[in-house]
Amino acid sequence: xxxxAILAAMSLANLAQAHSLDFAADKYTAKTAEVNGATIAYRxxxxxxxxxxxxxxxxxxxxxxxxxAYYNGGSINGYTAATAPIFLPNPIGGYMPAKPGVPGERKxxxxxxxDAMQTALAKGYIVASPGARGRTSATGKAPAAIIDLKAAxxxxxxxxxxxxxxxxxxxxxxxxxxxxxxVLLGASGNHADYAAALQALGAADARDDIxxxxxxxxxxxxxxxxxxxxxxxxxxxxxxxxxxxxxDYKIERKLVKGTLxxxxxxxxxxxxxxxxxxxxxxxxxNAHGEPLTLNADGSGSFRDYVASYIAAAANVELNKKQIPxxxxxxxxALNPEQVTAFAEENPWLSIDGNHVKKVDFAAYAKAMGRxxxxxxxxxxxxxxxxxxxxxxxxxxxxxxxAYSAANSAVKGAGKADAATVxxxxxxxxxxxxxxxxxxxxxVGTKDRDTSHAIAAILAAKLQNSGKNVDMAxxxxxxxxxxxxxxxxxxxxxGVVKGK
Ligand code: DHB
Numbered sequence: 001x002x003x004x005a006i007l008a009a010m011s012l013a014n015l016a017q018a019h020s021l022d023f024a025a026d027k028y029t030a031k032t033a034e035v036n037g038a039t040i041a042y043r044x045x046x047x048x049x050x051x052x053x054x055x056x057x058x059x060x061x062x063x064x065x066x067x068x069a070y071y072n073g074g075s076i077n078g079y080t081a082a083t084a085p086i087f088l089p090n091p092i093g094g095y096m097p098a099k100p101g102v103p104g105e106r107k108x109x110x111x112x113x114x115d116a117m118q119t120a121l122a123k124g125y126i127v128a129s130p131g132a133r134g135r136t137s138a139t140g141k142a143p144a145a146i147i148d149l150k151a152a153x154x155x156x157x158x159x160x161x162x163x164x165x166x167x168x169x170x171x172x173x174x175x176x177x178x179x180x181x182x183v184l185l186g187a188s189g190n191h192a193d194y195a196a197a198l199q200a201l202g203a204a205d206a207r208d209d210i211x212x213x214x215x216x217x218x219x220x221x222x223x224x225x226x227x228x229x230x231x232x233x234x235x236x237x238x239x240x241x242x243x244x245x246x247x248d249y250k251i252e253r254k255l256v257k258g259t260l261x262x263x264x265x266x267x268x269x270x271x272x273x274x275x276x277x278x279x280x281x282x283x284x285x286n287a288h289g290e291p292l293t294l295n296a297d298g299s300g301s302f303r304d305y306v307a308s309y310i311a312a313a314a315n316v317e318l319n320k321k322q323i324p325x326x327x328x329x330x331x332x333a334l335n336p337e338q339v340t341a342f343a344e345e346n347p348w349l350s351i352d353g354n355h356v357k358k359v360d361f362a363a364y365a366k367a368m369g370r371x372x373x374x375x376x377x378x379x380x381x382x383x384x385x386x387x388x389x390x391x392x393x394x395x396x397x398x399x400x401x402a403y404s405a406a407n408s409a410v411k412g413a414g415k416a417d418a419a420t421v422x423x424x425x426x427x428x429x430x431x432x433x434x435x436x437x438x439x440x441x442x443v444g445t446k447d448r449d450t451s452h453a454i455a456a457i458l459a460a461k462l463q464n465s466g467k468n469v470d471m472a473x474x475x476x477x478x479x480x481x482x483x484x485x486x487x488x489x490x491x492x493x494g495v496v497k498g499k
Contacts, residue, residue, distance in 0.1 A: 183458060229376040235365075434462075
C-alpha cells in the first residue's frame with residue numbers, strides 16, 4: 001500500500017515535469033497587426049518556459065504567435081494549419097542576454113512598415129521567437145545561448161502535434177551575434193556535443209535540427225576573426241571605434257576616431273600573416289571546384305572570391321536599381337554620367353561600361369574604414385564582448401585564442417577550453433550531413449564589425465558540402481539585418497514550397 005502510494009506520487013511528479021513542456025493551447029491573447037494596409041489577426045502565446053529546469057527563467061522562454069486563420073480552417077499564402085512553416089527569429093545582439101521577440105518591437109531603423117515578425121504572420125508563418133542567456137551573467141557564458149536556442153527548437157518539435165505549423169519547417173533568422181547563432185543552430189543540429197547541457201536544463205526529448213537558416217552579418221568563427229580582421233584591414237591605421245564597451249547593443253553606436261600606434265600596427269602585421277595558413281587549411285573551393293587559397297601576402301583566389309561578392313553588389317547597382325518601397329520595381333541601369341559619378345565615388349572599383357572589372361581589395365578596406373583595433377575580438381586586455389562570452393563562472397572574461405593568451409596584458413588571464421570554443425564555431429559542424437539544405441547569408445559591403453571573409457568562409461564551406469546557399473553582400477549596407485524583408489520572405493517561401 002505504502003509502496004503504491006510512493007509510486008503514484010513519483011509518477012505524478014514525472015507527469016508534472018513532462019507536462020510542463022506541453023503547449024497550453026488556451027493560454028493566449030488575441031492580437032492584430034497592420035501589414036501593408038491589411039489587418040492580420042493572431043494569437044499571442046508569450047513567456048512560455050522552453051526547459052523544465054531553467055537557470056535564468058526570464059531569458060529561457062519563447063513567444064509564439066499563430067495566425068487566427070489557422071483555427072478556422074483558413075489558409076494564408078498557400079499555407080494551412082498543417083503546413084505553415086515556423087519562422088524562428090532570435091533577437092540576440094552582442095552576445096547579450098535576450099528576451100523573446102515581440103511583433104512590431106524590433107523595427108529596422110530605416111523601416112517604417114511591418115517588421116520581420118509581423119511580415120511573417122501576414123505571410124502565413126507561425127512565429128516563434130526564443131529568448132536566450134547572454135554573456136553578462138555567470139550562467140550565460142558560451143555555449144549557453146546556443147543551448148537555449150536548441151532547447152527552444154526541441155520545445156517546438158515536442159509540441160508539433162499540439163500547435164498549428166510544421167516543426168519540420170523551422171526557419172531560423174538572426175543578425176550579428178544573432179546571425180552567428182542562427183548559423184550555429186543550423187550547423188550543429190542534433191549534435192552530441194550539446195546533449196548533456198540540454199539534458200541538465202530539462203530540455204524536451206526531441207530533435208533540434210532545423211529546416212533552413214537565414215543570417216545577417218554573422219559575427220562567427222570567433223577564434224579566427226582577429227586574423228581575418230587584420231587580413232582585411234591591415235594597412236588601414238585610422239579607425240572609428242565604438243566608444244562603449246559593447247554593454248548594450250541597443251544604445252546608439254557612437255564612434256571615436258583614432259590611429260593605431262606602433263604596437264597595434266605590429267600586432268596587425270602578425271595577425272595578418274596567420275590568416276593564409278588558416279584559409280589554406282580549410283580546403284575550400286569555389287563554384288567551379290577551384291581551390292580557394294591565400295598567398296603569404298594575403299592575395300589569392302580566396303581574396304578574389306570575397307571580392308567577387310562585392311563586385312556582384314556593385315554590378316547590381318550599375319545595372320538595376322530597385323526603387324525603394326516599390327515591390328519588385330527596378331529603375332533602369334545607370335546612364336553613362338551616373339556610371340562616371342559611381343566610379344568617382346568608388347575609386348577602388350575598375351568599371352568598364354556598366355560592369356565591374358576589378359575590385360582593389362586593399363583600397364576597398366581603406367575606403368570602408370577600420371572599426372576595431374587589434375585585437376578586434378580576443379582583446380589582450382580582456383575588454384571585448386567576446387572575452388566576456390568566453391568567461392566562466394569563476395572568471396568573467398577570458399581569452400579564447402592561443403595568440404592572445406600568450407600575449408595577454410592581464411596577469412592570470414584564463415583561456416576558454418577547446419570544447420567550449422568548438423561548440424561556438426559552426427564551421428566545425430558543417431559537412432554533407434548538416435541538416436538544413438537551405439541557407440541565406442547577407443553581409444553589407446559597408447559592414448566593418450567583422451571581416452567579410454567570415455561570411456565568405458561559411459558560404460564556401462556550405463556550398464562545398466552540397467548545400468543550397470543564397471549569399472550576397474548588399475551594396476552600401478552597414479552592420480544590420482532584416483532590411484530586405486520582401487526578398488527574405490520570397491526566399492523563405494521558395495525553399496518551403498520547392499520553387
Ligand atoms: C555584435 C557586434 C560586434 O561587433 C561583435 O563583436 C559582436 C556582436 C552584434 O551586433 O551583435
